[in-house]
Amino acid sequence: MKWLALAPVAIFAALGGFFLSGLFREDPDALPSALIGETAPAIDVTELPGRTPLPDGFLADGEVKLVNFWASWCVPCRVEHPQLKTLAEELPVYGVNYKDQIPDAISFLEELGDPFAGIGVDARGRVGIDWGLYGVPETFVIAGDGTVALRFAGPITVSVIEDTIRPAIEAARAQ
Numbered sequence: 001m002k003w004l005a006l007a008p009v010a011i012f013a014a015l016g017g018f019f020l021s022g023l024f025r026e027d028p029d030a031l032p033s034a035l036i037g038e039t040a041p042a043i044d045v046t047e048l049p050g051r052t053p054l055p056d057g058f059l060a061d062g063e064v065k066l067v068n069f070w071a072s073w074c075v076p077c078r079v080e081h082p083q084l085k086t087l088a089e090e091l092p093v094y095g096v097n098y099k100d101q102i103p104d105a106i107s108f109l110e111e112l113g114d115p116f117a118g119i120g121v122d123a124r125g126r127v128g129i130d131w132g133l134y135g136v137p138e139t140f141v142i143a144g145d146g147t148v149a150l151r152f153a154g155p156i157t158v159s160v161i162e163d164t165i166r167p168a169i170e171a172a173r174a175q
Contacts, residue, residue, distance in 0.1 A: 034132065035148040040067070040140070041130040045096060045120025048105060054094055054118040060146030064172045065092040066165075067140045068116075069128060071100040072108035074136045080155035081112045087161065088115035091169065095119040098128050098136050141165065143172040 035041070040059045047053045058065070068084060070077040084093055095116035097105045102121065122128055131140070134153055141150040150168035152160065 035140075035151060038148055039146050040142050040148050041127070043067070043096060043120060043127055045122050045127055048097060048119050048121050049102065050106065051109070051114065051119045052117065054120045058092075058094065058118065059142055060144070062144040063092060064144055064149075064169055065094060065117075065142050067094050067096065067142055069096045069098045069122075069131070069133055069136050069138045071098045071136050072104040073100065076155035077137045078108075078112065080137055080157070081115070083156040083158065083161055085113055085115040087156075087165065088117070092117040096127060097121045098133070099123065099125050139165070141168040141172055143175050145175065147175075149175075 043054060043059070045054060055061075059067075066084075066087060087093055093115050095118075097119060099122065105121070120127075125133075131138075132151075137153075137155055139152045139156055140148055141152075143149045149172040150164070152164055154160075156165060
C-alpha cells in the first residue's frame with residue numbers, strides 16, 4: 001500500500017522532468033525537419049507567367065542556394081522580402097509561390113521586386129507537403145549536392161541572416 005502513496009509523486013516528477021527538458025533545448029523556437037542532411041524533395045511546380053521558371057536539376061547543380069516558399073497573402077513574406085533581395089546578391093535564391101492567386105503573386109513581385117533566380121507555383125500545396133512546410137515563409141539552404149543544410153521557418157530578418165542563414169551557407173559550401 002505504501003507504493004500507491006508514492007505513485008502521484010512519481011507521476012508528478014516524470015511530468016516535471018518532461019516539461020523541464022523542453023526548456024533546455026538548443027533553440028526552442030526551431031521547428032524540426034526530417035529533411036536536414038537528406039536529398040531535397042523534387043519541386044514539381046507550374047510556371048509563373050512572365051517569370052524565369054525553375055531550371056531542371058537546379059537543386060543538385062553544385063552550387064549552394066536558397067529555396068524560399070512564399071505567398072502574396074503572407075504578411076511576414078512582405079517583411080522578409082528585402083532580406084531575400086540582399087541574399088540574392090550573394091547566391092541564387094529560388095522561389096516557390098505557395099497556394100496563391102497568379103495575378104496576386106505577379107503584383108507582389110512587381111511591387112517589391114523579384115529576387116528569384118527562378119520561380120514556380122505550388123497552387124495546391126503538394127510541394128509544400130513534400131518539403132514539410134508548416135506555413136510561409138519558409139526558407140531552405142540547399143548544398144551543392146542537393147541536400148538540405150538548413151530549414152528556417154518564419155521571416156528572415158537581418159539578425160537571422162547573420163546568425164542562422166550565412167553560417168548555414170558557409171557550412172554547406174564547406175561540404
